[in-house]
Amino acid sequence: MNTFVTVSDRIRHMPRPLRSLKNKPQARTEVTKTKILDAAQLLFAELGFENTQLDEVAARAGCSRGAIYAHYASKQELFLELMEQRVHTEFVAMRKKVEDEPDVGKRLGIFKRWISNQICEPSWGTLMLEFRLYAIRRPEQREELTNLYDKSLFKDAGKDLAEILFGKGLTKTARAHVERRLGILGGAINGIILESHFRPGLLPANHLRQLTEELFEALVHI
Numbered sequence: 001m002n003t004f005v006t007v008s009d010r011i012r013h014m015p016r017p018l019r020s021l022k023n024k025p026q027a028r029t030e031v032t033k034t035k036i037l038d039a040a041q042l043l044f045a046e047l048g049f050e051n052t053q054l055d056e057v058a059a060r061a062g063c064s065r066g067a068i069y070a071h072y073a074s075k076q077e078l079f080l081e082l083m084e085q086r087v088h089t090e091f092v093a094m095r096k097k098v099e100d101e102p103d104v105g106k107r108l109g110i111f112k113r114w115i116s117n118q119i120c121e122p123s124w125g126t127l128m129l130e131f132r133l134y135a136i137r138r139p140e141q142r143e144e145l146t147n148l149y150d151k152s153l154f155k156d157a158g159k160d161l162a163e164i165l166f167g168k169g170l171t172k173t174a175r176a177h178v179e180r181r182l183g184i185l186g187g188a189i190n191g192i193i194l195e196s197h198f199r200p201g202l203l204p205a206n207h208l209r210q211l212t213e214e215l216f217e218a219l220v221h222i
Contacts, residue, residue, distance in 0.1 A: 030050070033071055040082050044138050047125035049079055049134050083131055090118070090150070095164060104167040111165060112216045113169040116209045125193035132190070166222055174222050181219045 039060035041053045056063045072078040094114045098107045118124045118196055135145035162178035163170055170178070192211060196203040203211070 003207055032061075032063055032067055035063065036068055036071065036078070038084060040078055041086060041123050041127060044079060044082065044130055045126040046061055049075075049130055054078075079134070082127075083148075086180065087128070087131070091125075099164050104165075107165050108220065112213055112220075115185075115216060116212050119189055119193065119208055119212050121207065125189070126197070129193060135196075165220075170222075177218070178222065181221075185215060185219045 001147075012072070031100070033122055036057060039057045043057055043060060052075065054065055058068055058080070061068075072081065094111070097114070098110050101107050102112055131149070135142045138145075159169075160175060160179075161182070162175045166174075166178065176201065189212060192203065192208065192215075196205070196208060
């Protein structure tokens with residue numbers, strides 16, 4: 001059976017948050033899915049996509065392998081929904097929080113703190129690295145996966161992150177400048193995460209926040 005699922009398919013069929021849980025079976029289903037996603041996030045971050053087995057996800061989630069297949073047709077489908085449910089949702093929430101700040105001068109600070117908090121969250125940074133490796137190793141999907149990432153961060157709901165951060169009136173050149181520097185920041189943060197795992201004595205967890213904020217201030221400006 002062909003279980004290949006494109007990113008577009010996953011986006012179209014992505015379950016929307018329930019406004020209310022109508023009955024106990026629905027509640028149990030949502031609890032089970034949450035446990036599966038929590039376990040998958042930890043294991044994909046710890047072992048990587050290729051090495052993670054669904055049996056391990058089921059064991060850590062406290063459910064059966066069949067319970068996973070009741071919701072996801074394959075490991076790939078579980079991984080993509082995890083990225084959509086957790087990563088995309090985080091980006092959208094961050095953008096809304098920044099945009100809701102009426103003082104444009106305070107928006108960069110909100111964004112900087114959000115990035116600092118994410119890099120200090122144990123599985124987040126590693127999961128983002130795994131997402132990039134997943135895309136690099138699948139050239140037939142890379143454009144879709146890159147577009148999903150860029151849409152989440154830079155142009156969700158048709159609004160440019162550069163404009164949200166710095167206000168309206170940015171020139172095309174200035175907007176490209178900001179987006180380029182945000183991309184460089186993302187690459188630098190990936191390097192910090194890798195180095196912190198490889199040489200934790202050099203980059204202990206309590207130094208990651210300060211270093212990330214220093215990089216942010218050096219790179220993210222007009």
